Amino acid sequence: MASFFRISAIVNMRSASAALALFFAATIVFFCVSAPRFATASTVENLMSGFSFVAILAMGQAFPILVRGIDLSIGAIVGLVGMIVFDLSLIGQLPGYLILPLALLAGALAGAVNGVLVVHLRLQPFIATLATLAAYRGLTYAISGRQLVPGLTTTPIRDPWLTGIETYFDVGGWLGLSRLVNMPWVPLSFVIMLAVFVVLQVLLTSTRFGRDIYATGGNHEAARLAGIRVNNVIIAAYALAGLCAAIAALIMVARFTTATEALGAGMELTAIAAAVIGGVSLAGGVGAMFGPALGAFLLGAILIGLTLQGVPQFVQQIITGAILLAAVGYDRLLSVRRQRRLTAASTAAT
Amino acid sequence: MSARSLSMPAALSAHVAPNALPIAVAVIIAIFALTEPAFLSTDNLVGIARQVAIIGIMAVCMTFVIMTGGVDLSVGPVLALAGLAAFYSLDAGFSLPVVILAGLSVGAVVGLANGMIVAFLQLPPIIVTLAMLSMVRGTALIVGGPEQHLIRNEPAYSFIGTGSMFGLPVSVYIFAAVAVIMILVQWRTPLGLLVAAIGDNERAARLSGHRTRFTKTLVYVICGLGAALAGIIQSSQVHTALATYGPFGTELDVIAAVVLGGTSIMGGNGSIARTLLGVFFLGILNNGMNILNVPIDIQLIAKGAIIVAALAIAARRG
Numbered sequence: 001m002a003s004f005f006r007i008s009a010i011v012n013m014r015s016a017s018a019a020l021a022l023f024f025a026a027t028i029v030f031f032c033v034s035a036p037r038f039a040t041a042s043t044v045e046n047l048m049s050g051f052s053f054v055a056i057l058a059m060g061q062a063f064p065i066l067v068r069g070i071d072l073s074i075g076a077i078v079g080l081v082g083m084i085v086f087d088l089s090l091i092g093q094l095p096g097y098l099i100l101p102l103a104l105l106a107g108a109l110a111g112a113v114n115g116v117l118v119v120h121l122r123l124q125p126f127i128a129t130l131a132t133l134a135a136y137r138g139l140t141y142a143i144s145g146r147q148l149v150p151g152l153t154t155t156p157i158r159d160p161w162l163t164g165i166e167t168y169f170d171v172g173g174w175l176g177l178s179r180l181v182n183m184p185w186v187p188l189s190f191v192i193m194l195a196v197f198v199v200l201q202v203l204l205t206s207t208r209f210g211r212d213i214y215a216t217g218g219n220h221e222a223a224r225l226a227g228i229r230v231n232n233v234i235i236a237a238y239a240l241a242g243l244c245a246a247i248a249a250l251i252m253v254a255r256f257t258t259a260t261e262a263l264g265a266g267m268e269l270t271a272i273a274a275a276v277i278g279g280v281s282l283a284g285g286v287g288a289m290f291g292p293a294l295g296a297f298l299l300g301a302i303l304i305g306l307t308l309q310g311v312p313q314f315v316q317q318i319i320t321g322a323i324l325l326a327a328v329g330y331d332r333l334l335s336v337r338r339q340r341r342l343t344a345a346s347t348a349a350t
Numbered sequence: 351m352s353a354r355s356l357s358m359p360a361a362l363s364a365h366v367a368p369n370a371l372p373i374a375v376a377v378i379i380a381i382f383a384l385t386e387p388a389f390l391s392t393d394n395l396v397g398i399a400r401q402v403a404i405i406g407i408m409a410v411c412m413t414f415v416i417m418t419g420g421v422d423l424s425v426g427p428v429l430a431l432a433g434l435a436a437f438y439s440l441d442a443g444f445s446l447p448v449v450i451l452a453g454l455s456v457g458a459v460v461g462l463a464n465g466m467i468v469a470f471l472q473l474p475p476i477i478v479t480l481a482m483l484s485m486v487r488g489t490a491l492i493v494g495g496p497e498q499h500l501i502r503n504e505p506a507y508s509f510i511g512t513g514s515m516f517g518l519p520v521s522v523y524i525f526a527a528v529a530v531i532m533i534l535v536q537w538r539t540p541l542g543l544l545v546a547a548i549g550d551n552e553r554a555a556r557l558s559g560h561r562t563r564f565t566k567t568l569v570y571v572i573c574g575l576g577a578a579l580a581g582i583i584q585s586s587q588v589h590t591a592l593a594t595y596g597p598f599g600t601e602l603d604v605i606a607a608v609v610l611g612g613t614s615i616m617g618g619n620g621s622i623a624r625t626l627l628g629v630f631f632l633g634i635l636n637n638g639m640n641i642l643n644v645p646i647d648i649q650l651i652a653k654g655a656i657i658v659a660a661l662a663i664a665a666r667r668g
Contacts, residue, residue: 070476072602121662124615126421126476130602131654131661138650266598269480282474317488324481328473 016279016334017290024298031305038308041184045168048186049255051300052193053248057267058274058292059200060244063237065275066217068284069118069125071238074245074271076136077110078264081249086259087145089157096161104246110136111242115235133268141261156257165189165254189251193293196247200240201289213237218285273320274299277327281335299323370663371610371624374656375631382638389641396518402633403525404429404580404587405600406626409607410532411576413625414541414569416608417549419617420468420475422570424460425577425604426596427486432456432581434494437501437591446506453582454575460486461574465567483601487593494593501589511586521583528576532622545569549617606653607632610660631660 032039057074064071081103088094088102110132117128146153157163165188172183204210212233215223224230245264253259276282277298278291299320306316382389408425415422436453444452464482468475501507513520536542544565547555556562577596585591605615611628613620635656639649 117658117662121658123658123661124609126615127606127609127661128658130606131657133602133654134650134657135654138647138652138654141645141647142651144647269483272477273480276477282477312492314488314491317491318485321481321484321488324477324484325467325473328477328481329471332471332473 016331017288017294019330020277020279020291020294020298024294024301027298027301027305031301031308035305035308038305041182043304043308045184045187046304047297047300048184048190049168050304051296052187052189053251054267054270054274054300055193055293055296056196056244056251057248057271058278058296059196059289060241060248061268061271061275062278062280062287062289062292063213063240064114064125064129065272065280065282066213066284066287067234067237068217068220068282069234069237070129070272070282071111071114071241072126072129072268073110073114073132073136074241075264075267075269076133076140077107077242077245078249078252078267079140079259079261080110080136081107081246082253082259082263083140083143083145083261085162085250085253086157087143087148089159089162090152090155091145091149096159096164099159100161100250103250104243107246107249108239108243111245112235112239114242115238118238119231119234137261137265140263144261146261157253157259158257162250163254163257165192165251166257189254192247192251196244197289197293204288209233209236214285216285270299271296273324276331277324279331281331295327370660371612371627371631374660375627375634378631378634378638382634382641386638386641389638394637394641396522398630398633398637399522399525400519401637402629403519403521404584405603405607405633406525406629407528407580407583408573408576408600408604409611409625409629410529410622411579412573412604413532413608413611413613413620413622414536414545415475415573416605416613416615417545417617417620418566418569419549419552420566420570421479421605421615422461422464422573422577423476423479423601424464424482424486425573425580426598426600427483427490428457428460428574428577429581429584429596429600430591430593431460431486431490431493432578433585433591433595434490434499434593436507436582436585437499438493440501440504440507449507450582454578456581457574457576457578458571459574460577461571462567464574465570468570469563469566490593494591496593499591501585501591507586508589509586511583511588521587524579524583528579529622529626532572536622541565541568546618546620549614549620603632606657610657612664 037043057078061071061074084106085099085103088099089096094102114125114129114132117123117132118125121128123131141147167188168185169188169191170178170183171186172178172181177183204213212223212228212230215226215228216230216233220230223233248267249259249264252263271292274295275287275292276295278287278293278295280287280292302319302323303316306319307313311319388394408429412422412425432453435456436449439449439452460482464475464479467473467478509520510524511521515523536545544555544560544562547560548562548565552562581595584595607628608620608625609615609628610631611621611624611626613625632653635653636649639652644652
């Protein structure tokens with residue numbers, strides 16, 4: 001019986017991912033037909049370079065949600081890490097290969113603080129990360145090199161280790177495909193996104209930590225009684241969200257060759273939206289990495305497509321909201337069906 | 351556990367925790383009053399009341415939503431859209447009651463949509479109202495465009511935000527009226543009990559024959575109305591309607607005030623009277639730090655740290 005439940009859960013998750021992939025494909029086809037210049041290499045390039053960091057943020061956001069929490073502070077962590085990079089590079093004149101690990105460490109630490117507040121001060125995740133949203137943004141202003149050394153505001157970051165993240169690879173040219181069709185150049189940020197995806201997915205599905213995450217999110221108390229150190233699992237989940245925010249910050253800083261105090265503002269909501277569209281359940285314990293990543297690109301494809309169709313930005317906001325509603329509605333439908341099937345199965349068994 | 355066996359920290363949490371917020375309000379008032387005498391001047395105190403009126407009305411009206419285990423992230427754009435609705439009906443030459451009704455109806459409609467989706471489709475409130483935030487902002491921008499709409503030569507409408515009676519601004523009277531009404535609703539009507547019952551155990555409330563869905567819808571309508579009223583006051587105060595009023599972060603300030611007042615974000619516990627305390631706590635904090643010329647970065651950090659500290663102490667109670 002237990003194995004039946006597990007199989008049906010997996011089938012359900014697969015079908016949700018398949019449905020999302022299908023919807024993504026349908027969206028692409030729709031815009032290819034209806035939007036001028038959508039089916040071009042530059043659209044693909046824009047999508048890859050403009051939404052890879054959103055996908056990374058969404059994958060990071062999935063971890064707190066998987067353990068039945070939420071992280072509203074990741075946008076502020078993006079801003080904080082961006083400003084740390086700015087300071088270390090332009091004021092501290094540190095070499096980029098030192099800044100990269102420091103930036104990642106800062107992001108993970110900021111995330112871990114969220115986890116500690118949730119676990120040890122027993123704050124509701126929504127409130128704890130709301131407070132750190134304010135605190136991290138304040139810290140960003142406090143350490144802002146733009147205000148400490150006003151002369152630096154117009155100085156771009158030139159460290160090759162940092163700006164190197166904004167590199168494009170002519171993959172089509174290497175494979176010889178460019179002779180046949182116009183191939184998009186692949187940005188390094190997209191490759192980073194793929195790497196993050198693979199690492200986190202393996203972490204979730206093939207390691208003990210991943211099992212602990214699902215167990216903690218599924219039933220906190222049962223996980224604790226089973227000997228899982230749920231407190232550490234939850235802190236690690238928030239640290240991972242912070243780490244992903246730091247990676248996203250590095251990509252954005254490389255792109256703009258600078259950092260502002262407002263970097264990443266409001267991005268937590270986009271990440272939450274992408275994660276939920278990607279089938280990560282706010283009730284905890286359900287979801288994986290494929291959904292949030294694809295969810296981010298789905299949002300991106302829709303925004304780019306609508307822009308090419310000439311739909312004003314304001315209407316796009318309305319459509320984005322409607323899609324988010326449709327996604328949770330669909331998720332709700334799936335879970336109602338799941339519930340019904342389980343009830344039917346258990347009545348059949350008795 | 352007998353009173354004698356209480357250790358020091360336990361005694362601290364038993365006596366201090368329930369009163370943490372009133373004590374904190376008293377402490378910050380004392381600190382600001384000692385460091386800056388101007389803080390206690392009548393002008394400044396009236397100023398604080400005026401400053402908190404807009405957030406306060408929204409916080410009072412959102413308390414029920416949070417008590418049912420929900421949240422409303424869409425109040426910011428509702429505030430903007432209500433201001434625009436008022437502006438356009440003023441522009442069309444309608445009388446003041448119609449203008450106010452037009453503004454309030456924006457809140458009622460958005461609240462109704464939020465509430466019905468949350469109550470009847472049982473979708474998570476945070477996502478529903480996040481989607482609504484995006485959609486209402488988009489609508490406000492389509493309706494109002496990016497430019498400012500000046501509200502000129504409308505003395506009756508401007509009176510709402512800028513007028514004063516007996517030395518107090520009209521907006522403060524409105525805030526007080528809303529607060530009193532909502533406190534009475536919580537204490538004297540079945541709705542107050544029902545809201546707490548839903549937050550405690552929605553299933554139990556429904557099985558005992560209560561119309562929980564209707565109640566849940568209603569609390570979102572109340573929340574929307576509060577945001578719309580705040581929008582009317584703000585547009586009247588600054589003589590302008592703008593689609594980007596109530597920027598991102600407004601809803602978080604409102605939620606912070608409610609939660610500081612001791613309302614649990616998981617639902618159940620909550621009190622509108624204590625929400626008022628939360629509102630004034632944040633308002634006094636902002637005002638005092640501004641008077642003392644505390645830079646914005648320290649203000650943000652302090653705000654975050656104080657919210658964490660206040661709630662961590664409150665959590666010890668449980």
